[in-house]
Amino acid sequence: MSKPLDNLGKIRKSLNRRNRSEQLFRWYGRIAIMIGLAAVLVLFTDIVSKGNGAFRITYLQLEVNYDQELIGVDNLADPRQLAQGDWQVILKQALRNQFPDVSGRGDKRRLNALVSNGAGFDLKDRLVANPLLLGETETVWVLADDDIDTYYKSWLDGEPYAARLTDKQVEWITQLHDQGKIRLQFNSNLFTRGDSREPEQAGIRGAVMGSLLTLILTLILSFPIGVAAAIYLEEFAPKNGWTDFIEVNINNLAAVPSIIFGLLGLAIFINFFHVPRSVPIVGGLVLTLMTLPTIIITSRAAIKSVPPSIREAALGMGASKYQMVLHHVLPLALPGMLTGAIIGMAQALGESAPLLMIGMVAFIVDIPGGFSDPATVLPVQIFLWADSPERAFIEKTSAAIMVLLSFLIVMNTTAVWLRKRLERRW
Amino acid sequence: MNEANLATPAAAANAEKVEAKIEVKLDAKQNLEVADDQVTVGQCFTDAPKMTMRNVNVFYDDKQAIHNVSIDIAQNEVIAMIGPSGCGKSTFLRSLNRMNDTVESCRVEGEICMDGEDLYAPKLDVVELRARVGMVFQKPNPFPKSIYDNVAYGPKIHGLADTRVDLDEIVENSLRRASLWDEVKERLHQSGTGLSGGQQQRLCIARAIAVSPEVILMDEPCSALDPIATAKIEELIEELSENFTIAIVTHSMQQAARVSHRTAYFHLGRLIEVNPTEQVFTMPEHELTEAYITGRFG
Numbered sequence: 162m163s164k165p166l167d168n169l170g171k172i173r174k175s176l177n178r179r180n181r182s183e184q185l186f187r188w189y190g191r192i193a194i195m196i197g198l199a200a201v202l203v204l205f206t207d208i209v210s211k212g213n214g215a216f217r218i219t220y221l222q223l224e225v226n227y228d229q230e231l232i233g234v235d236n237l238a239d240p241r242q243l244a245q246g247d248w249q250v251i252l253k254q255a256l257r258n259q260f261p262d263v264s265g266r267g268d269k270r271r272l273n274a275l276v277s278n279g280a281g282f283d284l285k286d287r288l289v290a291n292p293l294l295l296g297e298t299e300t301v302w303v304l305a306d307d308d309i310d311t312y313y314k315s316w317l318d319g320e321p322y323a324a325r326l327t328d329k330q331v332e333w334i335t336q337l338h339d340q341g342k343i344r345l346q347f348n349s350n351l352f353t354r355g356d357s358r359e360p361e362q363a364g365i366r367g368a369v370m371g372s373l374l375t376l377i378l379t380l381i382l383s384f385p386i387g388v389a390a391a392i393y394l395e396e397f398a399p400k401n402g403w404t405d406f407i408e409v410n411i412n413n414l415a416a417v418p419s420i421i422f423g424l425l426g427l428a429i430f431i432n433f434f435h436v437p438r439s440v441p442i443v444g445g446l447v448l449t450l451m452t453l454p455t456i457i458i459t460s461r462a463a464i465k466s467v468p469p470s471i472r473e474a475a476l477g478m479g480a481s482k483y484q485m486v487l488h489h490v491l492p493l494a495l496p497g498m499l500t501g502a503i504i505g506m507a508q509a510l511g512e513s514a515p516l517l518m519i520g521m522v523a524f525i526v527d528i529p530g531g532f533s534d535p536a537t538v539l540p541v542q543i544f545l546w547a548d549s550p551e552r553a554f555i556e557k558t559s560a561a562i563m564v565l566l567s568f569l570i571v572m573n574t575t576a577v578w579l580r581k582r583l584e585r586r587w
Numbered sequence: 588m589n590e591a592n593l594a595t596p597a598a599a600a601n602a603e604k605v606e607a608k609i610e611v612k613l614d615a616k617q618n619l620e621v622a623d624d625q626v627t628v629g630q631c632f633t634d635a636p637k638m639t640m641r642n643v644n645v646f647y648d649d650k651q652a653i654h655n656v657s658i659d660i661a662q663n664e665v666i667a668m669i670g671p672s673g674c675g676k677s678t679f680l681r682s683l684n685r686m687n688d689t690v691e692s693c694r695v696e697g698e699i700c701m702d703g704e705d706l707y708a709p710k711l712d713v714v715e716l717r718a719r720v721g722m723v724f725q726k727p728n729p730f731p732k733s734i735y736d737n738v739a740y741g742p743k744i745h746g747l748a749d750t751r752v753d754l755d756e757i758v759e760n761s762l763r764r765a766s767l768w769d770e771v772k773e774r775l776h777q778s779g780t781g782l783s784g785g786q787q788q789r790l791c792i793a794r795a796i797a798v799s800p801e802v803i804l805m806d807e808p809c810s811a812l813d814p815i816a817t818a819k820i821e822e823l824i825e826e827l828s829e830n831f832t833i834a835i836v837t838h839s840m841q842q843a844a845r846v847s848h849r850t851a852y853f854h855l856g857r858l859i860e861v862n863p864t865e866q867v868f869t870m871p872e873h874e875l876t877e878a879y880i881t882g883r884f885g
Contacts, residue, residue: 473724
């Protein structure tokens with residue numbers, strides 16, 4: 162037996178060691194967090210630096226004459242005429258007026274390539290909105306072609322990329338720049354249009370709407386089903402081999418690769434039930450299957466965290482089990498359930514693999530207006546653009562990623578806010 | 588091996604009284620085993636019982652927690668159940684309003700009746716039973732709702748109040764009877780969880796009496812409270828006994844002595860002795876009771 166004095170010495174000696182290990186441990190934690198933050202920072206700076214260019218796009222200023230003869234339209238109220246009219250031709254005319262000394266077929270073609278080949282339809286819309294312009298001349302800013310856009314932006318940044326342009330085209334752009342007839346504008350197309358083969362006309366509106374419709378359906382289906390399953394399993398089901406079996410399977414489903422859910426959706430919903438392909442209905446169904454396990458698991462955890470004393474209090478008052486669940490357990494578990502649901506939704510929003518299997522990877526220009534309209538979703542749109550050869554799609558891809566990330570940030574912030582807001586202490 | 592050890596004091600209990608007492612003292616820090624055929628001594632039964640329990644056995648899976656307990660609880664009496672930790676007094680109390688139903692492994696045998704009606708009959712609805720037999724728990728457990736809603740919860744789910752005015756009246760009366768009204772009348776719509784521990788427990792009592800139960804079960808209602816709050820609750824129990832039958836489990840012998848009319852001593856799942864409280868604390872009939880109240884174990 163040692164004397165108390167010896168003990169004190171020993172304690173003091175060990176104290177230094179313990180403090181040292183604690184300091185070390187803290188530093189491990191800090192370093193781990195720094196690594197995580199650095200990764201996020203690199204990701205965000207990379208995406209933002211690549212993508213911020215996409216929010217501005219190049220426009221050219223031209224003197225356009227809305228010539229009835231050239232377009233082939235005399236009655237703006239006739240939709241057939243509008244559809245058959247040659248709208249691009251007045252742009253070609255305007256370009257020729259701008260650069261009168263261009264001659265030869267090749268040069269003329271290259272001159273015409275300065276403007277987007279969808280810019281004529283913008284003029285059509287302009288004319289329909291203001292029919293008095295027919296036959297008149299107007300100075301308008303028209304959308305430039307994506308190669309021009311890419312070159313002009315890179316030229317402004319001091320690293321011109323002219324690989325896809327001829328020397329003459331570069332010269333024309335320089336002239337336009339000197340005359341102040343080329344400029345960058347806010348790219349509203351990005352947010353108002355659907356997908357396009359032409360990068361300068363492509364927008365994410367279609368994908369955003371597709372994601373929204375798909376997610377709404379996923380939420381409507383998976384939240385009630387998941388919560389009901391979780392409540393039954395936690396509160397009503399007898400604890401026996403069957404419930405253990407179900408629990409193991411639910412946990413398994415949560416870890417199944419999402420592409421398998423896509424295959425399942427393809428086999429069951431499309432091949433067996435003949436739900437149409439590429440539509441938010443089938444996407445929502447597949448994503449419901451995928452998010453259900455997440456929602457069930459988080460909801461069960463939320464229900465478990467409700468203190469047993471509250472249940473006892475309710476039962477002791479003569480509440481039936483249903484009343485106990487409805488009046489006490491559910492309100493207390495709701496913040497956790499909502500958090501789980503939002504995390505599940507965020508997961509679903511970022512999911513692309515299962516949707517590839519059910520045809521939501523199709524090239525869709527129209528903006529979906531309902532659950533049965535063909536649609537694609539944001540992550541698939543990112544995949545499609547990343548896969549496209551046009552250089553201008555690089556910044557578009559990053560811009561779409563930024564939009565997706567901001568949706569995710571909003572959702573996850575809402576989850577934290579909801580939890581803080583609804584959390585009740587007992 | 589355990590059984591061999593335990594057999595010795597069991598045999599000793601049947602031997603001469605002096606020897607038995609020595610045995611008890613020797614084993615004071617360990618298990619004081621009681622014989623399987625232990626019969627409860629004292630006045631277990633009353634002439635006009637509110638509740639009657641006969642040969643009650645409670646099991647958790649294969650483990651028997653309560654052995655052959657028979658006892659009556661009289662109308663408007665306060666009966667205290669005391670005993671060392673793990674003696675089964677809480678289990679027994681919880682079988683009186685079938686709170687043990689929530690424990691899946693728990694099984695109750697024997698007969699538990701209130702006013703002659705079998706509480707374990709298949710056709711009996713536990714919801715009705717728990718409205719008639721209220722319960723106050725060890726840890727104050729108000730709902731995380733307003734004080735008003737806490738008290739109004741029972742009347743609401745049982746449909747006791749027809750109008751808002753009726754409900755207000757029930758809430759006020761219950762809070763008054765729980766001696767809480769004056770402290771909370773200005774803040775009825777603040778959260779019940781914001782009250783102090785003692786106030787929370789009185790809120791739980793108010794909540795229990797709001798549905799006018801016939802019997803109130805209290806499971807160590809003061810064990811989480813300070814002495815002042817405890818004194819208030821004890822005072823309250825005395826007042827409540829005018830209208831209610833109360834069964835209280837307590838760890839504190841002083842509390843049993845202060846509030847109860849009769850005291851039941853439980854030991855290792857067996858009911859050892861039931862007698863008027865005064866007698867239990869002055870001249871206990873059984874040596875185990877004596878050993879416990881004189882503080883030799885427990």
